[in-house]
Amino acid sequence: MMLSGKVIIITGACTGIGKAVAIKCVQEGAKVVINGLEDDLGVELIGFLGNENAELVIGDITESHLPNLLVETAKKTFGKLDAVVNNAAFIATSDIDNTEIAFFEKMFKVNTIAPFALIQASTKELSNNGGCVVNIGSINAWGGEPHLLAYSVSKGALMTLTRNLGDSLFRQKGIRVNQINPGWVLTDKEKRNKKEQGMKDNWFEDISDFFAPAGRIFKPEEIANMAAFLLSDQCGPVSSQVFDMEQFPLIGRNMPKDIIITK
Known part of the structure; x- marks a missing residue:
């Protein structure tokens, strides 16, 4: 098991990609501290993972006390901290005409500032253990779609944070920092969102090959597999890198004018 003995904090872990990462980490021998907003789903996940393998901290990651609470919980419950996965995110549509400053600030607070705060709070423990971060x-993050303005910019800022800290923290403290940029992922929330937008229940079974040359979109478990590798010692000294998990080239791909999607 490639994460045997490691203790990992995972934010946004009650659902979607974060949940898949938590499950994969435990399967690979890690202990996890999971954070999220959905108390009932968090308790259910703890029951699945086992109390001996996981601890739940419910709370908004933007609250100033949460980063230190997560670090202290890891130390108190499992004795140390080896890694952090910044997965919690705020996803909402906006464009140049309807993006208010308060909305923009909230997007950055969740998607960029909160990950920074957790990394900052974790630095001492991660340095002691040769730890790492996966954002x-x-x-x-590379530009984004017109109706995902604020979200795209916040993820672009996170990518720069990853590049910067992945170099400086690795050189100064031996802490690796890397990022995964997922494409379109079939989470339960994505299924519900598309259904609420009027699409049929099985919309994901009939996706244009323009968006999914493989004939399907990504599963959360596939993102989790990449995260587990980057968290493991098998990754070696890789740091300050961004891994795009997409099915097609991002540069030079022309979007049809009549098609708009949300990733």
């Missing part, structure tokens, strides 16, 4: 971004 979950989005392929929208």
